[in-house]
Amino acid sequence: MRLGWQQLTTGFFCRPIRRLPPCRRNWTRFRGRGVPWLFGLRGFHTAGITGPCLTQEGVEMDDPGPTLLLTRPEAQSTSFLADCERRLGRRIPTVISPVIDIIPVAEPPDLNEFATIVAASGNAVRQLGDILEGRIVLTVGEATATLARGFGARAKALGETAESFLEHVEEIGFPAIVCRGRHARCNLADRLSAQGVTTSDLVLYDQAPRPLSRAAHALLAGSLPVVAPVFSPRSAELLSRQAAAAPLIVLAISKAARAAWRGDAEFRVARHPTAESMCDLVVEAL
Structure with a gap:
């Protein structure tokens, strides 16, 4: 038996749905994929809004407020x-549209020849994975150290930034290897070698540019405020290339990320x- 749209929506979702006038049957995106309004189903975040939006209970909001644009x-x-x-x-009304893809570009070498592994980012830890178990790992950032411990590493954060990390060179056993992405504001291996720590440099992954989703473009072209966190100079520079009317x-996340932005905006x-x-x-x- 074939069911009509109204029968499907009222029967399958187990509640009546009020039909919206054509001018307000907007489209939204969930994590970069296109789906129609789903009338407040849990787990969906609204974006690309040009008129009143719906809460999770299906109640209209006169002022949807800012929309969060996440690009990690x-x-x-x-x-x-x-x-x-x-x-x-x-x-929170949100669009998730990554501006980079993490692409592995190298296999890790035999780590047994190194006394210390320096993980410059969480993505470096993810690329190394289970081979970190039982090894001494020094990281930039406590979150990266926590991630490394999840893989069984004996991890410690020496600072939240590369500069603060370099203030604790005496804690680094050598030879050491720095594992990082291709785009890095500070080359830790060069800086450590300059301070007398025998250090190898390993680029494990590339941060390749990724086009914004149609939902993100629609959001930036709208008139409602957009809140855009940027977690690195690389992502700030890539996002700032996009035309924005909103x-x-x-x-x-840092002054360096702020400095990498090209164009006008309100900054915090x-x-x-x-x-x-x-x-x-x-x-x-x-």
Whole structure:
């Protein structure tokens, strides 16, 4: 038996759905994929809004407020969004559209010849994975150290930035190897070698540019405010290339990320270069 749209929506979702007039049957995106309005189903985040939007209960909101645009890789964006929503105690209208793809470009060497592994980022830890078990890993950032411990490493963060990491050279056993991405503001291996620490440099992955989704383009072309956290100079520079008519509030994780932005926007810089401080900025902006 073939079912009509109204029968499907009222029967399958087990509740009546009020039909919207044509001018307000907008499209939204969920994590970069196109889906029609789903009338407040849990798990979907609204974006590309040109008129009143719906809450999770299907009630219209006269002022949807700013929309969050997250451009980190999807898993990291999803985790960050969950933290922000816990802090706010509500769902946040969001578009997830990564501006980079993490592409492996090298296999890790035999790490047994190194006394210390330096992980410059969480993505470096993810690329190394289980081979970190039982090894001494020094990281830039406590979040990266926590991630490395999840793979069984004996990990310690020497600083939240590359510069603060370099203030603790005496804690690094050598020979050491720095594992990082292709695009890095500070070449830790060169800086460590200059300070007398025998160090190899290994580029494990590339941060290749990725086009924004249609939903993200629609959001930036709209008239509602957009809150855009940027977690690195690379992502700031890539996002700032995009044309934007919407009022932009750029939340930068560091002064370096702020400096990498090209163009006009309202800027706020995190107190500390951590996801927690970035979450603070999101809460303040929303």
